[in-house]
Amino acid sequence: MNSLxxxxxxxxxxxxxxxxxxTYCVELWLKYPFNLKVKPRRVSKLGDYRYHKGQKSHxxxxxxxxxxxxxxxxxLHEVAHLLAFQDHGFGISPHGREWKKSFQHLxxxxxxxxxxxxxxxxxxxxxxxxxxAASGSDQRLSLALQQYDRQDGSIALAEVKPEQQFRFRxxxxxxxxxxxxxALCRDIGSGRxxxxxxxxxxxLIMEEKAxx
Numbered sequence: 001m002n003s004l005x006x007x008x009x010x011x012x013x014x015x016x017x018x019x020x021x022x023t024y025c026v027e028l029w030l031k032y033p034f035n036l037k038v039k040p041r042r043v044s045k046l047g048d049y050r051y052h053k054g055q056k057s058h059x060x061x062x063x064x065x066x067x068x069x070x071x072x073x074x075x076l077h078e079v080a081h082l083l084a085f086q087d088h089g090f091g092i093s094p095h096g097r098e099w100k101k102s103f104q105h106l107x108x109x110x111x112x113x114x115x116x117x118x119x120x121x122x123x124x125x126x127x128x129x130x131x132x133a134a135s136g137s138d139q140r141l142s143l144a145l146q147q148y149d150r151q152d153g154s155i156a157l158a159e160v161k162p163e164q165q166f167r168f169r170x171x172x173x174x175x176x177x178x179x180x181x182x183a184l185c186r187d188i189g190s191g192r193x194x195x196x197x198x199x200x201x202x203x204l205i206m207e208e209k210a211x212x
Contacts, residue, residue, distance in 0.1 A: 006030070012038065014181035015158050016064070017072040019197045020114045022181060025072070028079055028106070032086070034058035041065035046134070047074040049081035058082050067148040068199050069120050073135055076106045095133040103131050120144045154201035157183050165205040168196065172205070 009029050013022045016038065029036065039061045047062040060078040062071055080103035084092060092098045107128050113121055123140035136142045160166050160175045165188065167173075173185040173194070182195040 009036065012036070014198055015156060016062075016066075016068060016199065017075065018068050018115050019181060019199070021072050021110055024109060025075060028076075032058075032079065032082055034060050034079075034082055037061045038064045046070070046136075047078045049078040049085075051082075051085055058085075067145065069116060069148055070135070070145045072110070072115075073107075073124070073145075076110075077103060077131075077135070080106055095131075100131055104128055119147065152201075152203075154203050156198065157185075157196055157200045157202050158198040160202060160204060166202040167205065168200060168202045 006026070010022070010026050013025045017025055035057060037059065041063055045063075046066060047060065050059045051057075052059065060075070060082065062074050062078065066074060080099055081094070083102040083106070084098040087102070088098045110116070111121065111125055111128065116124060120141070123138065123144050127135065127138045127141045132138065135145070157166070157168075157175070160183075162175050162177060165172060165174050168185075172188045174188055176184045176186055176193070178184075178198065179195065181198055183198055184193055185196050186193050
């Protein structure tokens with residue numbers, strides 16, 4: 001039985017995948033029910049799919065450390081395993097033509113510039129013509145995705161608390177409130193307000209404490 005609620009899966013997707021893909025990812029979960037767990041960083045794999053025969057349930061895991069584009073690709077990669085299993089059962093090759101066809105079917109609606117930046121979209125479109133077991137095996141795609149990795153000390157805007165200050169695109173802002181998947185933020189210099197996606201990467205301004 002699925003341990004997640006629709007509200008929780010929506011919140012989870014708002015933190016981990018590009019905004020334009022969030023509804024689609026939730027709809028897949030509703031259409032093909034499965035348990036989803038976001039795991040700490042694993043060196044050996046980005047995600048995993050398991051079918052528990054005794055419980056007749058599906059489990060998909062994805063690494064929390066992935067950037068939004070890599071998370072989305074991995075999520076669809078694993079859901080494709082579920083679809084291939086449902087359509088063809090046991091005995092198929094893990095990354096054979098059945099899985100490739102399912103993966104291509106799932107990725108198709110998202111292969112556009114509304115979801116992926118152009119520098120990721122081009123190598124991803126090429127990779128999807130004949131997807132391999134790991135996206136990291138495609139050097140062009142891997143290098144494109146690495147540009148969005150979280151290696152600069154940034155955090156997701158969702159991790160910033162109300163009234164905390166942060167830097168985003170050379171602006172100094174303060175988070176005021178959250179509206180679904182976006183945060184209302186105020187530019188401290190100009191007073192202008194912006195709605196920014198909760199998955200945006202920002203740099204938190206640490207509060208300085210006086211004296212000792």
